[in-house]
Structures are given as structure tokens and as C-alpha cells.
Amino acid sequence: MLLRHTAPGDSPREALTINPAKTCQPIGAMYAALGIHNCLPHSHGSQGCCAYHRSTLTRHYKEQVLSGTSSFTEGASVFGGQANLLQAIDNIFSVYNPDIIAVHTTCLSETIGDDITQIISKAKIENHIPQGKLVIHTNTPSYAGSHVTGFANMVKSMVQYLSEPAEGMPERRANIIPGWVEPADMREIKRLVEAMGINYIMFPDTSGVLDTPLTGHSELFPAGGTTIKQLRDTGRSKITFALGEAASGPAALQLDSKCKVPYDLLDLPIGLQATDRFINALCKRFHVDVPESITEERGRLLNLISNLHQYTYGKRVALWGDPDQLVALSEFLVLLNMKPVYVLTGTPGKRFEERMAAVLGDSVPEAKIAQGPGADMYRLHQWIKQEGVDLLIGNTYGKYIARDENTPLVRLGFPILDRVGHQYFPVVGYRGAMRLLEMILNAFLDKKDRECKEESFELVM
Amino acid sequence: MLLRHTAPGDSPREALTINPAKTCQPIGAMYAALGIHNCLPHSHGSQGCCAYHRSTLTRHYKEQVLSGTSSFTEGASVFGGQANLLQAIDNIFSVYNPDIIAVHTTCLSETIGDDITQIISKAKIENHIPQGKLVIHTNTPSYAGSHVTGFANMVKSMVQYLSEPAEGMPERRANIIPGWVEPADMREIKRLVEAMGINYIMFPDTSGVLDTPLTGHSELFPAGGTTIKQLRDTGRSKITFALGEAASGPAALQLDSKCKVPYDLLDLPIGLQATDRFINALCKRFHVDVPESITEERGRLLNLISNLHQYTYGKRVALWGDPDQLVALSEFLVLLNMKPVYVLTGTPGKRFEERMAAVLGDSVPEAKIAQGPGADMYRLHQWIKQEGVDLLIGNTYGKYIARDENTPLVRLGFPILDRVGHQYFPVVGYRGAMRLLEMILNAFLDKKDRECKEESFELVM
Amino acid sequence: MVKESIYNPEEIKDKLVADFPSKIARKRAKAIVVNTGTDETPQIAANARTVPGLITMRGCAYAGCKGVILGPTRDVLSITHGPIGCGFYSWLTRRNQTRPPKPEDENFMTYCLSTDMQESEIVFGGEKKLAQAIEEAYQLFKPKTIVVHATCPVGLIGDDIHQVTRAAQEKLGIKVFGFSCEGYKGVSQSAGHHIANNQIFKHMVGTDNTASPSPYRVNLLGEYNIGGDAFVIEDLFARCGFELVSTFCGNSDHDSMCRSHTAELNLVMCHRSINYMADMMETKYGIPWIKVNFIGAEATAKSLRKIARYFGDEKLIEQTERVIEEEMPAVSEARQLYQERCRGKKVMLFVGGSRAHHYQELFKELGMEVVAAGYEFAHRDDYEGRRVLPSITVDADSRNIEELTVEKDPERYKERVSPEKCAELAANGVEFKDYAGMMPEMEAGSLTIDEPSHHETFRLLELYKPDLYCAGVKEKYAVQKTGIPCLQLHSYDYGGPFAGFEGAINFYKDVDRLVSSRIWSYLEAPWQRQTQVKATYGI
């Protein structure tokens, strides 16, 4: 047993987190910043943070992930990081020449109280920032929230720094804040919006940045990402669709209050119902018809669900990850008549438990939901030890539980370090839901094929 | 052991086939006919054939598969099936009202020598065929060739019956004969051709027929399929791209000789190189540029291959299926530095062994290739018993070998009876190759995760 | 529950055939019957030729012989003589499970053997290739028995498989025989059952006189162990104290079939496919037979009690009651739970030659209403009861299936039950050699339809909008496209077992899954609903 010291039980812990179901803010800010075209993220703190974030993102994407760091030493930690950041801004613009640097803080710089707004304005005044170039920042203290918070903060900062209000009528155009999803998911959301014939700006957009082709040429800044012009224009769009309350809500709210762009706060379009609501919102807000091709994709998803229903019906699932994913995914699993009995996120936040109760309340009254402090994978495993599940859905760290408990794992969420596909094949939209369902079915059917008695080995399934 | 009576060795057999790697012609003709819009396939023979073909196709697609049958009784078998076929034509048009009936024969009607051409002309003369309706046929004796031959024959018959030569200059348009691939593959080929900006007719086209949405309404004839008008127009296209020599070659040849439409005979676009050749052929013949989006897809495939190479390198693979698939797939596997050591098809034909030798000759000199009589899955298993492989790639019947030998199976080919996905997610084109690679990697990595020693259990892969 | 009947069943009957050409309409109308709810059943046209061109559920004689009857016997090696297709399609596609006593014991069910006839054999004859194939099969598998199945061309080109198998038997010193089950024989799978029964009776039954010491020896006939049904029944028999000599043909093996004539009682499940065997064994060996049904918990209890009562041993009867008592609480609990969710829902079932009848038991237990049912390959007696047998006319298609002439075995015939005892048992519910048929047991106003075509099926769905439809794989996905769930009663949607008490619970669950599945309420997209509203209110 790989996790041999985990015993069943629900022993209370007040101070100790074991096997977390979250990580810290800055990595989320870095991921979001990568979704701006020609942007170099910058980690203001010790260089270890930056190395850790780059490594984790790289392992997840198997892609180049670049970021600057202020490389604090003990001196900087004591006397403040202003000099380091100014020097970094100089060096980054002269050596790497991005259009924009997106700074996020760390627990180190937050603890010592570096005022980034002030440093950036000093940088401007002292001409550290070349003409036409930009530096923006967000505060991402690692000791508050989680990686999701960091993502949300950086997206909100894009609005704060860049969005410009319309002078007259807004454009007939949608802002799409995709939330923390994969490049392939962003591509898929764009495909759907384009198929609806709706003009849009997606931000951030990591497609074309973290799923780049192998060409024989290395690009510091790949072709993808939301341009600065687009970010400015977000203030002149007619409406914002914010997908995922935790990751996209704050930016949408900010855009409303700064530029008076109203917003629809929607779930991530994972699964049938959330995608329905997304498409329907597009349809309503822009008075366009849904093209037959999308309705057909929806129908193919329904078809697949109806045909293989016997393998999902009544199955108990444990899931962990980020609130936005968990809510939409749980709703989809319930549609498949599966039972998300254990759902847990390390990310704190107000609405998660309420939303989960709404999704699971009637259908899976026995479900255990946990969030924030103490909601870690050790706890999840303890629950599983008390009463097992048929399936695990979550990030790669679940593989230890999967092996110990001989329970199949569908990899979804962040980080996925040991398989490929997540960056290339979407799980959002109807097509994404089909992929999800395929993964779930394969998990069950592969296990059955492997373990059933010989007399129960089936040719047709 | 599920196949406990299979022993290693290469015992010669002259008369007995055990666990075939092919099936009979009519099912291929039925599948091809389903790719015509508003067409009811018709099986001229005993109703058992039709039931078997419909069941097998249904299990593969989990979709409605409709076909008429002449429902021979002993009397018809002795006195000929003309009366049955005429009655069937009557009934089909009056009850189901298709635009066209596509008749294929069976060993029964072939053995008694029913002359379908003559029966159809009698049906015309005697007004069994309503105005504007069509009946076409192909001869598919089950005792010759295989299901692939049957498919090729029906596609060729479409040309023979329907293609009309151009009166003046041909249209700037391509005919695409996709070969025996899945609806999703046909969709993907169409997407690529459309992205190139090339006008085309694909025939047959089972997308929209065997991957239909669940809507609450049942359609006798779903929306998809090549229309009769399109089939007529194939004779007026500038060129034919025939994908897969065995399945698409005969129709292309026929179209050339009947309507003087020249053709490029290409491999199925499975894997990098075959897709390259397909795109390049489109590019050359139509003097169009390849859009950046396709080049990027190609680059993403390359990227994925390069990143996960350590898991495919040197792996021994056994594969079986249809010649067109095997040739292209083997070439792709060699690119991945894998070793297709056993490759086998029950389908007879001239060029397979030659093509395979060209693909594997230098790279995998130890490869065993077999075709036609004696090339069955019992033989394949005997080879595997002599020296094992790391991976099986083939249809569902391979699962028995997979379980006995504890060797992972990637399901590809026909029929796939125990998993979903093949009808919805393409394996052709660059995106399809990424899916193939994902399936191959998952097969290896899942096995490693399951079986490795605890100390070798890896978080990052 | 008040039954709502929106339509008059006679009207529906008319609607079902309204689109057919008149000749076909007349023919099909005879196969559609409105049930009376009494023993007075109207006559139904069954076992008739399929109308060419009408999309049919049916298969062929080869499927009935090789697929159904021979398929489940693990250690009889089948070779299909013909082109490759027939062997391929019948390769592992039925879910008849098998469990050899030891892991190394013979099990050929995973193998598909074929002569893969080529054009030259069609022209010059395939006997030589067949003979060679039998030898090769023998060398590789060393089976006790090899059987050969003929496919369509074999009969037509005049290959004499019986001659070839006789010669092989002599040469190899094992049992080798053949089935002339060409696909064009008869009008459905049913012909193949008959052909298979005949040859098994001739070549296997009675070839080994070793009898078990237990006095309570039974054979189970017409149980094919789909999804493990036979395992459940075997377990019940063992716990009750019945000695199962042989099953025809689920989880079955060669030797037990050869000893099957040593049984004291034959239990017939699927009458349609196996009645030949029961009758012939009665005539030759004096083994009486009773109809049993292990589909449905009540039916199972009833069947077990009948068997125990037949033997009359008090201890046996007591033990049987104990087993039923052990099983029933879980069944009742499940039934109560699932009844709440299923009661009153409408169901149709069109499948097999006895399943459409047997499964009505389970639907009754769930409180569901069977509004229409029918078989795929049944004969009139399966619908109307055995009493109509004498009035069934033998048509051309039936006539060419061999009827064996069986006589009392001079040495081995034994009267198990005296005529007096027989009457006494019958009075106690143990009726020999009889079955009521499906129609008398259905509600008045419900429909019985023999082998509905695709067209009739979809008219039925439109007219009734049932909550559940039961059929086979060819129908399942087409039916579901209409938003009505379809349960495969051939393959149990790859679930099961459905037999016995355990099976009943599985079945309740599966039916609940199908009818309560959330997916059916999502067929319309939100924007489609809006469009409708717009359309209705002219917005």
C-alpha cells in the first residue's frame, strides 16, 4: 500500500493539512497570465516559487512555460523587493521583449508588504518600461485562497489595468471568461461561440500558448493568447459570460463596475446541462438561433448517454478539484445517474457548498461535501476507506488512492502529470462531455474486462 | 485462460479457419449502402444474413441499422429469388419509401445464380420501381474476398449505376472515397478538405447515418449520406481521391474508365505520413495553400509524439484488421519507433504484402506478415505465444488474447463491440493520430501503473 | 390503477397495417390479435413466412441450430461448413456463459471454426475441405465430439455433410455428426432448433447409462444461461436437493447430455426451442415433462414447488420451502422499492419464442402493464397454448424439417408416474406436458402480435408511447431514438442474471434504471423548448 498510513475514520484535525486538494495562488496567476499574447508572467518573490510553478505547469502541459522571477535573496526579503523588481523589468524588456509583464506576488513579498502598484508607477516614471509596453500586477498571497483565487485575481487585474469603457454604445460582442480550463477547452468554447455567429473576446486564452506545435523553431511567445487590444476592448463589449463563479466571477464583476458591461455568471460548460445553459445564454443575449450542428452534437451526447447507461447507473464516485469544475461535473454525473458521494475541494469560498447541496441534495442525500481547511485528500481517502467508491475523478495525485483501493481513476483537473490528452482534447461542451463519458466508461469496462470471472467475460458491452 | 486450447507453434492448416480476421462480403456492401442518403440496403438471400449483418453493425455503432431482406425460403432457394426480390422492392417502396434500394447478393443467391441486373430491369419494366426511385445492386458472394471486398464492390456499383460523365469541362471539385472508416473519420476528412477550401463530394458517407443524435424522434432515413445527385455528379468532378486501395480502388478505377475522372490512389490518412500525403495531394491537385490551422494540428501531433516517445520506443505490437488500415497504421507505428512484429489480415488481395514489406522491411525485418487463407487470429495468437508483444491493436475479438496474455488492447477496426468512441472520435488525420497515440500511451501507462512495483510507481510520466 | 385506453385496440390494429399494400395488410392482420383476457383465444398467424422487404427481427435456421442450441455446450466442437460469415457472426455473440468445473477443462466456446468456403468449393464441392478441416480440428483440439453445421450453399451444391462426418467418425474414433441447418430452412430460427434437437437426440442422448445415485434427478430443458441464468437455477436446485443431470443447453457439457435419459423428470423452460427433445425423451425413455418458469420470483417459487411435489418426498418439499423462505425477503424488499417507481407503467415486449411470455411475470411483479407482446419465431401453441397443437396445419416450410420417428426404448423405457399418480399430481398443480400459451394470460384489450415488422413497431410506439419496450439488439437503438427506453431481452443489456430470485431483483433494478433514467427528460434543448413556446403563442 502506497498510502499505508491512512486509516479509515474522520479524525478531526485543526492545524495539519495532509495531501492537499489545492495549491497556492501564484501558480494560478501565472497560468492566467500565459493566456495574454506576448506576455511574460513574473513572480515577485524567491525564485523557488517561480521554479515550482513553472515545473508544475510544464509537467501538466509538457510545454515550455516561461516566467521571470525577482529572485529575492535574504537582503531583498529584509529591505523590500523594489530594486529586484525594477531590475527584473529592465532585464525582461531588454532581453525577452514581451508586450506586457504580468506580475504576481508571493507570500514572501506579501509578508514584507511590497507595494507593487507603487513600484510599477516608479518603473513608469523612471522609464524602466519602454514606450508601448505594459506592466500589470495582481496580489496573490499564498496564505489566502488557493490557485483558483490566484487565477481569478490575475484575470480581474487584466480588467483593472486594461479594460476601457465604451464611449458610446457597446459593440455587439461577447466577452468570454473561460475560467480555469485547458487550452483545448478554450478552443472548444470558441468553436461553439463562432458556430453561433457571435463576435467575442476570450480572456485569458491559453490555446496556442500551452498546446503549441513542434515546428523546429522555439518561440519565446507563441502565437496564442488574448491581445492587449482585445483586453482593452473588453470594456466595450455588450456583455460578459463568466464561466465558473470562483475563477471568472471577480473579473466579470470588476468589468461591470469599471466599464458597465453586464454579465451572465454561468457554470463551466462541463456536461449536458451546463453546456445547455451556456448555449442558451448566448442564444438569448444575442437573439441568434442555435445552429443545427450544435443541436446535433447535443443529440449525439444524449444518444451516447442513453446507450451505455447501464454502466454508469448508481455508481459511486469520489471527486476532488476546483469548485467550478466540481459543481458542473457533479451535475453531469447525476444526469448519468451516478452518485458523487464524496466531493471535496481545498479551495475556500462561499458558494460551493450551497451549489453542491443544490446539485446533490435530492439525488444523492448521502453525499459528503467538504471545502477549505481540512478538505484534503487524506480526508477523502479516509472516507473511501469507510465506504468505497466505484470511481475516482480528479488530478494525478489520486493515483495513489486508485492503486491502493483498486479503484479506477479518471484524470480531470489540475495537475495531470502522468497522462496526455487533457491539453489537446476538450472536456467542455457536448463533445467534451462525450469524451468525459468515454473516459468514465472505459474506466469501468476496462476494470470489468480485467477482473471479472472468465465465465462473465463479455464480447459485447 | 479463455483461449486455453491455443498452443504456441505455427502448425500448418489447409482447410480450417479458426477465429477469422475477416468476415463476409455482404456486410461491407450493407455498410457502404448506408452511406447513401435515403437508401435502404437490401440483402438478397436468406433472412439470417441480414439479421447477422444488422446485428453486427448495430453492436458496433449502437445505432439503428435498417436493411431489407428477400427472406428466402427453401422454395426460393430452389426456384430462384426473383419473385422474392420483386415483392421486396414493391414492399420497400410502398412501406419505407426510400429514394434508392441498394441490393447486395449473398452466397445463397450467388450459388443459385440469380441475375440481379435482369431482375432489376424486370422490376423497371413491370413498374415495381416508382417514378424517380432507384434500385442498384452489387454482387457480393460471401465465398470470395471479405467484408472489405463487399464494401469496395458496393462503392464501385454506385459509380456503375449512377455516375454521369461530364459533357464539357469537369467541375473544380474532388471526389473523396473515404474507404471503410467510421462516420467520425468521414467527418474529419470532410473537415480537412473544407479547411483547404476545396469543393468535394464524399461517397459513401455514413456520418449523420450511423452517429445520429437522440432527439425523441426516430428517422427511417437519417439526415446523412451522399445524395443521389451527388453520386451522379461524381462523374463530373475533376479528380477522385481514393483512400485505401482495397476499399476505394475499384470505384476510382471504374470512375476513371466510365467518366474519365482521373484518380489519386492514396493510403487511408491514418498517422502522420499518410495524412501528409493526403493533404499534399489535395494541395497539389487544386493548387491551394494548406491553411495554417492544419499545419498547426500537424505540429501538435509531432509535439505529442516527441514528448512521450520513451513509452512507445521499441515496443512490439501485433495488429490485425483490414489491409488499408494496417498499411497506414504500421507506417505510423514505425514513425513512433514501435515494432509491428505481427501483422495479419484475413482479407485476400494482391498488394498488401508488398506494401507491408515496403513499410516494415528495413525497420522491422523480424516482422511476420500474413494474409488471406490461414491468416486468422488463431495463428496470430500462436505467434504471440511464441514471442509476446507489448500491445495488441485490432478489433474487439482481440480481447480474449489480451486477457489471456495480459497484453493491452487498443481497439481499432471492425467490429468494436464492447467500447464506444470509435463512431464519435476520429482516428484519421492529425487529430485522429493524436487520439490513436493517446490510446496507445494510455494502454502502456495504465498497465505500468497497475503492475509496477510500489517503489517504481510514478507520479510524473 | 385505472387503465386508460385512449385507443380502441381494434382501431390500433387497423392503424398498424394501414400503410401496407393490401395483400400484405391482410396477411399481417392475421398476426395481430386483441387479447380477450380469457382462455378463449382467437387464432393467430404464427410461424409464417416473413414478407420479403419488410424489415424483420428474425434470423435463420443456422442461427437457431449453431447459435442457440449448440452454442452453449462448451466441449462439443462446432465447425461451420460454409463461407466465413456465418461462423463469424455466431462467434461469441450470444451471452451464454459457461463455467467448466476446472480451469483446464475443455471449453471451445471462444473459438470459431469454419471451412471458409471459397469459390472453388462452391464450384467443385466442399466435402474434401470439410473432411480435412475436421481432421485439423481434431489434431488441434482433441475433442470428444465434433459437429458440423451446414450453411446455405452447402445444401445447394449437394455437399453431403452426414457422409463426411460419418467417415470422419470412423477415421478419428470420436463422435462426429452434422446438422443440415442451412439458413433457408423453415421461416426463422425455429427450424434450426428442431434440426438441432433431432441430431442431439439421435447422437448424444442415451449414449451413456451412468446414473447419479440421487433419486431426484431432473433435466432442465430450454435454458441457455444468458447472463448466468443457469448458474442461479443450478444453485437453487442444489440447495433444494434436486440433482441436475443435464441442461439443454446452458452451461452444458457433452457427457451430461449423453446421460440425460437417466433423469426422472424433464423441466421445460423455453418450450419453443426444446419441446422436440422433451417429447422424444418421454416417448423413448418415459421421462415425463412439466413446464417450468424461473423468470419471476413467484414463478420460480412455483416451479421449485412443482418439482418437489413431483418427487413427493416431505424432506425435499420442506427443504424447498426453506430455500424459498431464504430468498423471498430480499425479493419483497426490492419489489416494494421498485414497484413504487415502476407501477402502472406500460411495457411492450417482442422477443424470442417464450421470453415475451416469461418476462410478463416480472412485469406483473413490478405492477407494470403489458400492453402488447409477441414472439419473434414462435408457433401458434406458444401463443394459444398446447391444446391447439392438433389444429396447426403443417405448411411447406415446416414439412421439410425432419420429424424423427421415436419409439419406446425396449430396455430403457421406464414409466416414472402411473396414470393415477399423474392425475393426482395434476390436481395439485403439477400438470404434465402442458402449457397455457401467452395469450390467455394477457389482459383483455392488450395486443398480441407475431413478429412485428419495423414499421409496425414504430407505429406501436407512436400510438401507445409505452414507458418501456423490450426486444433485441437490432431494435434497441432505433426504439430509443424515440425517447423510449428499450431493454434487450436476448442479451439483458449485458447485465443479468434475470432468473430465479436473485435475477428478479436484478431485473427490477434494471427496469427501474431504464424507466427512471434522467436522460429521457432532457431530449429537448432549452432553445427548442423556447421555439415551441414561440410557435404556440405566436411570439
Place this chain on the structure above:
Amino acid sequence: MVKESIYNPEEIKDKLVADFPSKIARKRAKAIVVNTGTDETPQIAANARTVPGLITMRGCAYAGCKGVILGPTRDVLSITHGPIGCGFYSWLTRRNQTRPPKPEDENFMTYCLSTDMQESEIVFGGEKKLAQAIEEAYQLFKPKTIVVHATCPVGLIGDDIHQVTRAAQEKLGIKVFGFSCEGYKGVSQSAGHHIANNQIFKHMVGTDNTASPSPYRVNLLGEYNIGGDAFVIEDLFARCGFELVSTFCGNSDHDSMCRSHTAELNLVMCHRSINYMADMMETKYGIPWIKVNFIGAEATAKSLRKIARYFGDEKLIEQTERVIEEEMPAVSEARQLYQERCRGKKVMLFVGGSRAHHYQELFKELGMEVVAAGYEFAHRDDYEGRRVLPSITVDADSRNIEELTVEKDPERYKERVSPEKCAELAANGVEFKDYAGMMPEMEAGSLTIDEPSHHETFRLLELYKPDLYCAGVKEKYAVQKTGIPCLQLHSYDYGGPFAGFEGAINFYKDVDRLVSSRIWSYLEAPWQRQTQVKATYGI
């Protein structure tokens, strides 16, 4: 093979820094050195601060302490005191394998324990939470030892982890101690190694005097069992007859580290990360140390021979030779095969603090040319040899890492080798307390670059177009985008082991895989080739 040198290395050096602002260019130029191919090596700037804003390979002190040094010890329970990130990122991300003797033995390596500091602790202090966390960890895991790792804010807010751990030790009755390895300490991981070494030496080494009876007791220092390297070495030691007391820190456990002072010889693999320990153990206990290298078959043989020669026992020497003889044929065979495909190819390696040196052995065995190399977190002596130690100036960043003052242990100090013997052994190739450094062993004209930034890396790739690049995960995929394969020398691309004879063969294969992979010749699409032709010929 004639070496082609298109560029003058001095020119290249200029090109590498040409795009930097002049101040940075001057600084970086000092970290880039053209090798002389002799012992006369120029001075290199190493262990210097990373330039803010330059994209760096480096990590932090916490990573060096918790990740590298403490990570591989299975039964010492680590708690990260800080916000959640540091614990999360160091959770199982190094491939240091572990193999407890029994399946139920303690193994905490799969667990990530953190105090997950929140804002309130930043404001009001985290000591209370830490104390509570230690207790909770003790209750759940009942370990022998708990250690605490400080992250950046801990030092800043003034939490005294040593005070808290001392109190916990008293309360719980087990060993509890802490590491002040805040991420901002020093300039790289290296600071963390030092901090870790100090505390392990203070709290663990020498706490158990139980010695094994074998006279050939050694410790292996600076081997972290990536991909199972230590397993290979352990196996070789066992076969040669060396008794491995303890490894710092691969496949390691608490108790053996506590007994490590009973060894007769310390073997130093990664000098950079562990030299502190070797020196302190020598001073305190008199254990001499030699530099060994098990990367490369020749290097492995040489190292094994050195150990055997140190002990001087003829049987031991003989047995060691026998082991080498057993292993070499397979190595030679593989080397011959892969040399054919790899010889002459150019490679660069930038990784670690000794790996970039060790792996040159393997590339030499393959006949490949190392055109540039450098470390990520090394000091000058790792480049120039131990002899430069006295000339290394201690800067502000190094000065704030504690240097322990160690003295001879009055009771346990023992001279293992007399000065005379020492000289004699040195003459025979067993040189104590010394290592040559990477630069003297590299070819003239090749480059040594300390911690190249992302910019320099890509200039190097452009200028040299090497056949293989070796670095870490952050570099791998970026490098491969240029069409040049990259081997991760931290994680072995998730393969390995690469140590010893077996590891050498694995390495040859992997390098061949990378440089011979077919994919690199397909980077251009056919239509891109055509475009080029068009462009060239103006078509």
C-alpha cells in the same frame, strides 16, 4: 572523428551575452568559460545571485532541503510550515524511489504534510498552529522523528520553529527538529543542502552506536536514488561484499542515518549537496572520504575498485573484480551497438551540481562530444576542483548559512587510515578528500557555463545545433521545440536507473532513442518543403 568547430568559442561566448544590458553581460560573461583541456582552469563565477528577470533554472533553499535532502528518507516525517504551495510542489515530484524492507514498514514519502498557513498566522504568528500540527501528525503517523521545514514567511514573521520543535520533542518523546530553510536563503537549492546537512548531522548522525559486524562498512553520500539508481549500487555493494551502513539520502531510513558514524569509509557521489556531511563526519568521527562516481560503467568499475582497495582485503578485491567481470560483457555489447549510432554526436548538459560532470562519463563511453556543460547550483570547486576552495570568497548570501563548528568526538573519533597508508592509497588512485571538478576533464574549446539563462540556452542551441541537450523539466519541452531532443537528467525522462553497469546500458539505449528517433526528420510538412523550394527557385 575530426571535430568540426564552426565557431570560435570566444566568439560564441560574446554572442551569448550580446543581447544583455551591459551590466548583466559583464556579470554573465564571468560565468562562461572556455575550457582549456588542462588542469589550468580559468576561474568561473558560480554560486552567484541570479539576475532578477533572467529566466532561470534554479530553485530555492526549501527545495534543496525538503525536496532533495530530506525527501528520500522514508521514515522521517516532514512537515512544511508555511502556506500550502511549497508542500504541494515538493510532494512526490522527485523520483527518489524507496523500498522499505517489509510492506508494512513506515513510508511517509507519499504524504505531504503542511500547516497551510493562513493570513491570520501571518499576522499573529504560526507557532501555535505548528505545535498543533506536529501533535496531530504524531497522533496519526506515530513516527520516530518529525522534522519541520520553514518556508519564506516563517522567518520573516519570526516564528521560532526550533523552539516549537524542542517543545514538541519534549512533549511527545520522539525526535523533533526543524530546518530554517526559507526560500530566500542563499542563491539556489544549494543553501538548502547545507542547512539540511547541518541539522541531520546535529540531530541524527551519531545517535546510535550499533555497528554492523562487517569490517567493510561504508556510507554512500550524495546518492538520491532517482529512478532506482541506489538499488543498483546497493546490489553491487552487496555482491562485492561492502556493507552499506547508510545512504544520504536515497532509499534511506532514519535508523541507518543515526548509525552512519560507525562506517569505515564515506563515499561521496554528489559532492555539491553533501560535502558538508562528509567533512563533518571526518572531523568528528575520523571517517575518511573519497569521491566516487557510479554514473558510467568505467567510472563504476573504478569506484568499486577504489573501495575494495581502500579496505585492502584480497578476497574483497577479488570478489569486486569478479562482479565487474560479470557485468562488463553486457555493457560492452550494448556500448558497441549504440556507439555506432551515437558516436560523434554533440551534446550539452546543464543540470544539478554534479550530474553535468558525472554524465560526461557516459557520453564519453558512447563516443559523443560534450560541447558545453554547466551546473544549476554549483560552487566554483565543483567546476575547478577542490583545490580552489581556499580561494572562494564568502559573499553575503553564503555567509548567512550556518557553518557548524565540529570537533573530534572524544570517545568515538577513530583514525581509520594512518597518514602513511593514506599516501600509499593515494598513490594507488584512492585519493581522499579530493575531486578534480568538471572543467579539467572537459575538452579544450568546449564551454563551461554556470546556470545559463533561458536566453543563453537558446542562443547556444542556435549556434551549435547539438544533437542532444540535457537539462531539467523546465527546459525539456522548450528545447525540443527547436527539433533537438532533450533528456531530463533530474528525472531521467521517467526512465532509468542510469547508475552502475545496468544503468549505463539503460542510458545508452535512451540516448540512442533520443538522437535516433524518426520524428525529428518529419518536422517539415511536405508542403512546407515545397514552399521553400518555391522560395529558393523563385517558382
